[in-house]
Amino acid sequence: MAVQVNTSRLGAHLPLLDLLPDPNPLAWVRNGEGLVGWGVYATTKVKGPNRFEDARKWWHQQLDTFNINNEVHGPGTGPVLFTSFSFDESEESELVIPQVIVGKRNQSTWITWIGNQTQPKLLERVSVNLLPKINWRESDIEAWKEKVRTAVTEIQEDLLDKVVLAREIIADAETQVDPRAVIRNLAKEYPGTWVYSNNGLVGATPELLIRLSNSMVVSRVLAGTISKTGDDQKDLALAASLARSSKDLEEHEYAVRSVADALSPFCSSTNVPDAPFVLHLSNVMHLATDVTGAIKEGHKVFDIFAILSKLHPSAAVCGTPTAIASQLIKRIEGINRRRYAGPIGWVDAKGEGEQGIALRCGFIQGNQVHAYAGCGIVAGSDAAREVAESQAKFLPIINALS
Numbered sequence: 001m002a003v004q005v006n007t008s009r010l011g012a013h014l015p016l017l018d019l020l021p022d023p024n025p026l027a028w029v030r031n032g033e034g035l036v037g038w039g040v041y042a043t044t045k046v047k048g049p050n051r052f053e054d055a056r057k058w059w060h061q062q063l064d065t066f067n068i069n070n071e072v073h074g075p076g077t078g079p080v081l082f083t084s085f086s087f088d089e090s091e092e093s094e095l096v097i098p099q100v101i102v103g104k105r106n107q108s109t110w111i112t113w114i115g116n117q118t119q120p121k122l123l124e125r126v127s128v129n130l131l132p133k134i135n136w137r138e139s140d141i142e143a144w145k146e147k148v149r150t151a152v153t154e155i156q157e158d159l160l161d162k163v164v165l166a167r168e169i170i171a172d173a174e175t176q177v178d179p180r181a182v183i184r185n186l187a188k189e190y191p192g193t194w195v196y197s198n199n200g201l202v203g204a205t206p207e208l209l210i211r212l213s214n215s216m217v218v219s220r221v222l223a224g225t226i227s228k229t230g231d232d233q234k235d236l237a238l239a240a241s242l243a244r245s246s247k248d249l250e251e252h253e254y255a256v257r258s259v260a261d262a263l264s265p266f267c268s269s270t271n272v273p274d275a276p277f278v279l280h281l282s283n284v285m286h287l288a289t290d291v292t293g294a295i296k297e298g299h300k301v302f303d304i305f306a307i308l309s310k311l312h313p314s315a316a317v318c319g320t321p322t323a324i325a326s327q328l329i330k331r332i333e334g335i336n337r338r339r340y341a342g343p344i345g346w347v348d349a350k351g352e353g354e355q356g357i358a359l360r361c362g363f364i365q366g367n368q369v370h371a372y373a374g375c376g377i378v379a380g381s382d383a384a385r386e387v388a389e390s391q392a393k394f395l396p397i398i399n400a401l402s
Contacts, residue, residue, distance in 0.1 A: 004069070032187075080348050084198035132174040165333055176366050268295070
């Protein structure tokens with residue numbers, strides 16, 4: 001018997017992140033728009049080298065059981081799968097179909113629910129979530145500097161061009177951490193990023209790995225970072241220096257090339273700007289390039305999963321060449337990235353959607369939070385500067401937990 005899925009338009013309601021009624025939220029929100037979900041209709045985990053294909057198969061199996069009544073249409077309407085893929089194929093990825101989804105795009109808002117019940121009622125007032133006191137453990141910065149130096153040596157010996165090394169810091173909380181409070185804080189401080197939550201992983205990524213809609217694909221590539229000072233004049237000068245930095249431009253070029261090369265088999269044409277622009281966030285600036293492409297007509301498979309299987313891991317989170325960088329990460333990094341730096345976002349019934357890279361994030365496990373930050377290492381990298389860059393990248397999640 002088919003399972004009923006209904007999508008209807010909504011009138012006025014609270015901001016998306018204020019609607020979440022339980023402490024296991026699903027969210028993908030930028031500038032107040034996007035999707036939130038709650039309740040679990042179905043969930044599964046995938047792992048291994050075929051995890052993107054396995055995710056597609058499971059999603060299609062679920063879709064085959066649905067009778068969809070969609071009064072709204074457009075991206076993100078109807079049933080939606082929230083995804084959080086691991087960085088490494090050996091770790092588990094999380095797939096969740098929520099019982100209820102609320103979406104907003106431009107002036108349109110909608111609700112989707114699964115089952116024969118009447119349309120769910122939304123919260124009419126914000127519940128306040130107090131964050132517990134947090135204690136961050138000491139991390140061995142000198143040991144990480146040595147890892148950076150090891151990577152630089154191997155790059156200078158022409159064993160590879162670039163590798164991304166990550167750090168992990170751990171916080172202990174007095175009581176359980178409510179992810180809803182964290183993502184609200186992130187959205188308030190970083191409204192222009194994609195704020196996300198999926199099974200304990202929360203963050204605010206500035207990097208859109210892929211948006212697929214109406215046979216068009218967009219990827220925002222970030223690589224090359226400098227911290228802000230808070231002084232507008234100084235920051236303008238720093239932005240200019242970032243745009244001229246040979247080290248940062250080299251790092252950025254590797255990342256852009258890896259994305260463009262991954263998209264080209266799917267696209268009849270791609271557009272890669274000649275030079276990056278400087279993306280300003282509240283605490284850092286990044287070199288950024290928006291790569292766009294038109295999907296080939298009649299391409300037999302062009303859903304999100306097919307593209308992710310070619311796109312991840314990009315040079316922005318792994319390195320160049322991919323296989324050698326990946327092996328170096330496994331050999332010297334010394335942490336379990338879990339779903340950090342993996343694709344995170346959503347997919348709809350048409351196989352379209354948005355996937356970011358899980359950056360500026362923390363993984364909440366009850367009273368403990370694991371936070372992650374990574375830096376692109378190239379031949380000209382300096383260990384002390386990379387530590388400073390990683391500290392700046394930790395700030396969003398540290399402040400959101402305060």
